[in-house]
Ligand code: 3BY
């Protein structure tokens with residue numbers, strides 16, 4: 001590393017409640033440690049079960065250095081495998097999604113079943129044991145349509161997250177959804193800047209005119225304690241009385257948080273007018289202004305659940321300076337485009353917001369690369385969420401690098 005400092009030194013040198021140093025965003029050695037200590041160890045959001053409904057339907061994703069394939073098998077189960085052939089290593093599936101009765105390696109046509117078993121390998125002779133060359137599995141868990149994968153040999157506990165997440169999201173009937181639209185953008189910035197930007201709305205006034213038609217930042221949702229906001233408490237009471245768990249829950253390590261926030265007066269959805277984008281509802285509460293259920297799971301996933309649609313966001317680091325952000329707009333499965341929703345109306349606000357956030361991240365990444373950049377202080381009022389993310393990152397890295 002050019003700075004001669006270790007990642008641990010750099011993290012230990014961080015001033016409390018201040019941004020990270022340049023090297024922590026830019027150095028290749030730090031990036032590789034982010035991958036090794038976080039991305040290769042934690043549960044990573046892959047996609048939704050309804051994207052791979054039929055046997056043979058698959059999605060692929062890159063989890064740090066690991067290409068992964070997630071597939072629906074012949075028995076209807078969701079399975080995940082390392083997308084690296086057991087012959088000489090070629091990726092088996094190169095497309096982001098597809099459908100195939102068998103997983104055939106494009107290089108020498110080794111052919112794997114949807115359960116990962118090697119079914120065919122030509123010209124390998126009598127001494128070759130196909131049963132020893134099945135695809136290596138990746139840990140995979142499903143909760144309310146969300147597929148999470150973990151490439152570590154031993155995956156961390158999933159049950160605490162599953163219990164909390166399913167308590168909050170079950171009333172939103174996600175299993176009855178479909179993807180109305182998907183966007184993929186590569187932001188030219190470090191993955192930590194992408195999540196930091198998501199964890200505050202200090203920038204919203206100046207940057208997100210479309211979002212501000214419906215979204216109001218509630219400063220009590222950072223999950224770091226502080227004063228209870230009476231408006232938020234009233235919203236929680238109303239939604240919980242209608243059967244929607246709403247009160248903020250933050251896990252002990254600070255890796256996930258769920259909470260339900262009100263939208264601005266009269267707005268019930270993320271549209272330009274604030275009116276619903278979809279005829280039809282995801283939840284069955286019967287209350288129109290349920291606001292937005294927000295949850296994140298570090299390091300790869302944040303989400304918004306409204307009455308009429310939901311949004312999932314997936315963050316994947318491609319390099320120290322490139323991050324893939326995938327957004328999916330989820331609507332009830334039986335909603336018809338052009339009849340029950342207008343795609344432009346549904347996607348306008350967050351397409352604009354994502355693009356604005358992309359620019360903020362890219363400009364910050366250019367600025368923090370300056371040798372003259374000095375990490376500045378977080379606002380005690382408006383940046384507790386960012387601070388919470390950066391503290392989570394520093395704590396986990398300290399623990400694992402020590
Ligand atoms: O999920 C959050 O905490 C942040 C707050 C502002 C934007 N975003 C929704």
Ligand code: FES
Nearest residue numbers: 085087088105108
């Ligand atoms: Fe896959 Fe040879 S690398 S068949």
Ligand code: FE
Nearest residue numbers: 197203208357
């Ligand atoms: Fe933003």
